[in-house]
Amino acid sequence: MTRHSPLGPGREFDLIRRFFPLPAHRDVIVGAGDDAAVLRSGWVVSTDASVENVHFRRDWLSAEEIGYRSGAIALSDVAAMAAAPVALLISLVLPAADYGTFAEQIMSGLKRVANGFGAALAGGDTTRTEGPLVLAVVALGRTEHAVLRSGARPGDDVWVTGLLGGAALAVQEWRAGNQPDPSTRARYAEPLPRVREALWLAQRLELHALIDLSDGLVSDAAHIASASNVAICIDASAIPLHSTSQPGVAQPPPGFQLAGAVRSALTGGDDYELCFTAARGTVQPIRSEFEQLFNAPLSRIGSVVAGRGIEIMDENGNRVEDVLSGYDHFGTVS
Amino acid sequence: MTRHSPLGPGREFDLIRRFFPLPAHRDVIVGAGDDAAVLRSGWVVSTDASVENVHFRRDWLSAEEIGYRSGAIALSDVAAMAAAPVALLISLVLPAADYGTFAEQIMSGLKRVANGFGAALAGGDTTRTEGPLVLAVVALGRTEHAVLRSGARPGDDVWVTGLLGGAALAVQEWRAGNQPDPSTRARYAEPLPRVREALWLAQRLELHALIDLSDGLVSDAAHIASASNVAICIDASAIPLHSTSQPGVAQPPPGFQLAGAVRSALTGGDDYELCFTAARGTVQPIRSEFEQLFNAPLSRIGSVVAGRGIEIMDENGNRVEDVLSGYDHFGTVS
Numbered sequence: 001m002t003r004h005s006p007l008g009p010g011r012e013f014d015l016i017r018r019f020f021p022l023p024a025h026r027d028v029i030v031g032a033g034d035d036a037a038v039l040r041s042g043w044v045v046s047t048d049a050s051v052e053n054v055h056f057r058r059d060w061l062s063a064e065e066i067g068y069r070s071g072a073i074a075l076s077d078v079a080a081m082a083a084a085p086v087a088l089l090i091s092l093v094l095p096a097a098d099y100g101t102f103a104e105q106i107m108s109g110l111k112r113v114a115n116g117f118g119a120a121l122a123g124g125d126t127t128r129t130e131g132p133l134v135l136a137v138v139a140l141g142r143t144e145h146a147v148l149r150s151g152a153r154p155g156d157d158v159w160v161t162g163l164l165g166g167a168a169l170a171v172q173e174w175r176a177g178n179q180p181d182p183s184t185r186a187r188y189a190e191p192l193p194r195v196r197e198a199l200w201l202a203q204r205l206e207l208h209a210l211i212d213l214s215d216g217l218v219s220d221a222a223h224i225a226s227a228s229n230v231a232i233c234i235d236a237s238a239i240p241l242h243s244t245s246q247p248g249v250a251q252p253p254p255g256f257q258l259a260g261a262v263r264s265a266l267t268g269g270d271d272y273e274l275c276f277t278a279a280r281g282t283v284q285p286i287r288s289e290f291e292q293l294f295n296a297p298l299s300r301i302g303s304v305v306a307g308r309g310i311e312i313m314d315e316n317g318n319r320v321e322d323v324l325s326g327y328d329h330f331g332t333v334s
Numbered sequence: 335m336t337r338h339s340p341l342g343p344g345r346e347f348d349l350i351r352r353f354f355p356l357p358a359h360r361d362v363i364v365g366a367g368d369d370a371a372v373l374r375s376g377w378v379v380s381t382d383a384s385v386e387n388v389h390f391r392r393d394w395l396s397a398e399e400i401g402y403r404s405g406a407i408a409l410s411d412v413a414a415m416a417a418a419p420v421a422l423l424i425s426l427v428l429p430a431a432d433y434g435t436f437a438e439q440i441m442s443g444l445k446r447v448a449n450g451f452g453a454a455l456a457g458g459d460t461t462r463t464e465g466p467l468v469l470a471v472v473a474l475g476r477t478e479h480a481v482l483r484s485g486a487r488p489g490d491d492v493w494v495t496g497l498l499g500g501a502a503l504a505v506q507e508w509r510a511g512n513q514p515d516p517s518t519r520a521r522y523a524e525p526l527p528r529v530r531e532a533l534w535l536a537q538r539l540e541l542h543a544l545i546d547l548s549d550g551l552v553s554d555a556a557h558i559a560s561a562s563n564v565a566i567c568i569d570a571s572a573i574p575l576h577s578t579s580q581p582g583v584a585q586p587p588p589g590f591q592l593a594g595a596v597r598s599a600l601t602g603g604d605d606y607e608l609c610f611t612a613a614r615g616t617v618q619p620i621r622s623e624f625e626q627l628f629n630a631p632l633s634r635i636g637s638v639v640a641g642r643g644i645e646i647m648d649e650n651g652n653r654v655e656d657v658l659s660g661y662d663h664f665g666t667v668s
Contacts, residue, residue, distance in 0.1 A: 023445060025454035027420045027476060037421065037456035039474065041375040045456070047472050049425035051463050086361045087371065091383035091425075091470040111357060120359035122371035122379075129385050131465020136425040138381050138472050140373065142361060 030148060033227065035080035035211060036139070038146045043086075045140050046077035052132035060174050063102045065189045066135070067109025073214070074139035075117050075193035076272040080212035081148075082202035083141030085117050085195055090124035093134035106135070117195050147202060147276070152209035152228035156277035156304040161194050162296045164217060165261055166242030168268020187242060191272040197294050198274055204286050210276040216267045220275055221302075222310050228277075231307030237315035239265045240299040266312065277304050364482060367561065369414035369545060370473070372480045377420075379474050380411035386466035394508050397436045399523045400469070401443025407548070408473035409451050409527035410606040414546035415482075416536035417475030419451050419529055424458035427468035440469070451529050481536060481610070486543035486562035490611035490638040495528050496630045498551060499595055500576030502602020521576060525606040531628050532608055538620050544610040550601045554609055555636075556644050562611075565641030571649035573599045574633040600646065611638050 022032060030038035036046035050056060050070040061069065071088055078085045090110060094103055103126070114121050119139070152158075166187030173180035180188070194212070201207060209224045217239070225232045241261045283298070290298045312320040356366060364372035370380035384390060384404040395403065405422055412419045424444060428437055437460070448455050453473070486492075500521030507514035514522070528546070535541060543558045551573070559566045575595045617632070624632045646654040 022455040023448045023453060025420050025452065025456075028454040028456045031421075031454055032457040034457075037423065039377065039420070039456075041377070043373065043375070043377060045379065045421075045423065045472065045474065047381070047423045047425045047458055047470065049427050049459060049461050049468070049470060051427055051461050053464055054462050086359050086373070087365075087379075089371065089379065089381045089472075091381045093383050093385055093468055093470075114357045118359065119357060120362040120365055121356040122359075122362045122373075123366040123368075124381055125383060127383050127385050128388050129466060129468070130387055131468075132463060134383070134427055134463070134468050134470075136381065136383060136427075136468075136470030138379065138423075140379065 030146065034148050034150075035077045036083070036141070038081070042142045042144055043140060044078060044081045044083045044143060044146055045138065046074065047136060047138045048074050048077065049134055049136040051134050057174070061189055063105035064109040064112075066133070067106035068113045068190055069109070070135040070137045071110045071113035072191045072193045073272065074137035075113065075119065075195055076191065076212040076214065078139045078141035079193050079195040079198040079274065080210055081141065081143060081146045082198045082207060082210055083143035083146060084199060085119035085139065085141045087120040087122035087140045088114050089122050089138040091134075091136040092124065092126045093129045093136070094126060095131070095133060096128055098133060110137075117193060145202070147207045147210040149209055149211050149224045149227035152224050152230050152232070152277040152304045153279075154230055154304050154306045155280055156208050157280050157283065157300050158221065158232055158234070158275065158277050158302040158304060159283055160213070160217070160240065160273050160275045160299055160301050161197055161294075162192075162271070162273040163240045163242040164213065164271050164273060165265035165268050167191065167270035168264040169242060169261070171268075171270070172264070184242065188270055191270065193272060194274045197290070197296070200290070200293070201276070205278050205282055208277045208279070210274060213271045213273045213275055214269055216269045217275065217301075218266050218310055218312070219269070224275070224277065225308065225310060228304070229308070231305050231309055231311060232302055233305055233311045233313060234266075234302040235313050236262055236266065236320060238299060238301045240297045240301075241265050364480065368482050368484075369411045370417070370475070372415070376476045376478055377474060378412060378415045378417045378477060378480055379472065380408065381470060381472045382408050382411065383468055383470040385468050391508070395523055397439035398443040398446075400467070401440035402447045402524055403443070404469040404471045405444045405447035406525045406527045407606065408471035409447065409453065409529055410525065410546040410548065412473045412475035413527050413529040413532040413608065414544055415475065415477060415480045416532045416541060416544055417477035417480060418533060419453035419473065419475045421454040421456035421474045422448050423456050423472040425468075425470040426458065426460045427463045427470070428460060429465070429467060430462055432467060444471075451527060479536070481541045481544040483543050483545050483558050483561035486558050486564050486566070486611040486638045487613075488564055488638050488640045489614055490542050491614050491617065491634050492555065492566055492568070492609065492611050492636040492638060493617055494547070494551070494574065494607050494609045494633055494635050495531055495628075496526075496605070496607040497574045497576040498547065498605050498607060499598035499602050501525065501604035502598040503576060503595075505602075505604070506598070518576065522604055525604065527606060528608045531624070531630070534624070534627070535610070539612050539616055542611045542613070544608060547605045547607045547609055548603055550603045551609065551635075552600050552644055552646070553603075558609070558611065559642065559644060562638070563642070565639050565643055565645060566636055567639055567645045567647060568600075568636040569647050570596055570600065570654060572633060572635045574631045574635075575599050
């Protein structure tokens, strides 16, 4: 198949890659380049910074939601390794005016999401800043078998949990000066880290590759493709779309040409659903049990083939030439 | 003895304490409140944010030093648990203008300190900000026996490694518009995390309580006192002072009354030396070997007694009434 030029990795990845080979240590099994580092004795660890006016805006979220969301995003990295959350730590960088109630509400939100997913709040530090609010959240988890981005094999099917594009739609509404409807807003404000879903799937399937959708489907699938040295072919018409009017798996409009909702689902970030690959035929038998248990669709959206990069096909099997870049944290929110 | 009202814990501690009881997890042996969290199977983990104009200034440090220093501070937390460093992760929050060479130099400095202390660079993320540069560094280490702040016992002696007050002196010089001399500057710009020293001591001694001096001796000793439910009596005349003219253990001037250098050593932060307590008489036998091996003094600066808080005595054994608060990150640099 013809492949688009490599997608995905943007500036933040380049900066870390420039320093390969990184210092290594025998107790670090997997270092930079996956959703989390994998440490000896089954630990995984990641760090993620949420920055005001880059990743969120104060007029969009309450302080409690800002804290909740930063923790949920961190926990999603643990889910993306098929690990069970153990602990969160936070470096909270606060403008002076936020000391007091605002900071407490942030911590309340963080505590709520930690409690909700069985993680301890195991420490951190708080410091003043003259600039925007920053929450750098460390997530730790445990697993006997971390699922990496690098295990996708030609012949695998590509699956996603849940509905895509909701968070991007919320951002779009806010930007247009509208209030997103509550279900759309919740997709952005309180993303659901698919911790239980990842553990459930990993117990029942051999997951070959796994990632969480933080940057957007195209961008994140490209990470799997790149790490696994394969190509991924996405069927745009199979993408489960967030829809305000029609909960469940939305149907793409007939003859769509990357309509707005599909574009949001392909390139919009912040959904924090899971994308994984597994051998063809292994997921279908547990699909309906998953959907009932988690009240969320499990959708086959593509396949892994030999090659490199990402290919997007429309409902007629024609290649979509309009190559889309994923969510880029360098120009989105502010 | 008479005790001063409780010193130490400032706003950042209050914020975390307000949320006790924090969510817990059986794999988190020690959570918030020590230099690092202690996890099952011998891991320790901490996170520390360095914020431009709060913890450092661009006109004081090169980009490489900013990276080095942030990593050294993180490694110092690992040393403060008597653990061996394994890995660093970084959340690097960058103003747009810093992409490129400046960011690369930060990463070079971080890589240099990781290499120097045997730690892997195991990941992280980079994100844009409209505000000041923030480096949130996660440090991971391993130890079979983490030394906490809470183990000090009446009858212990209190010891510190190295010389104190140098980093505070450098800051003082910069603020006065002067360039600190190279050795003073280095104490601030490239603090030496006492990783090897902590491991060496822990192999030879039963360390009862251990902390690194980030906030200043009085403030950090108060953390030990508070965590251990004891009082600590500091002999101000025994504090090993950083001196530009006289390397080695400086003598306090006769009849001093909290002269500038002593005040810096008591309250100035950022030295990243170790402070520990051990049973009386157990340290003296290995002191000279330590001093030769590490080319740094090992000084008995006080004792642990029943009670609460910190007491500071002058060279005549009189209580110093001028209670000093430690380095407070909420008003120092900017």
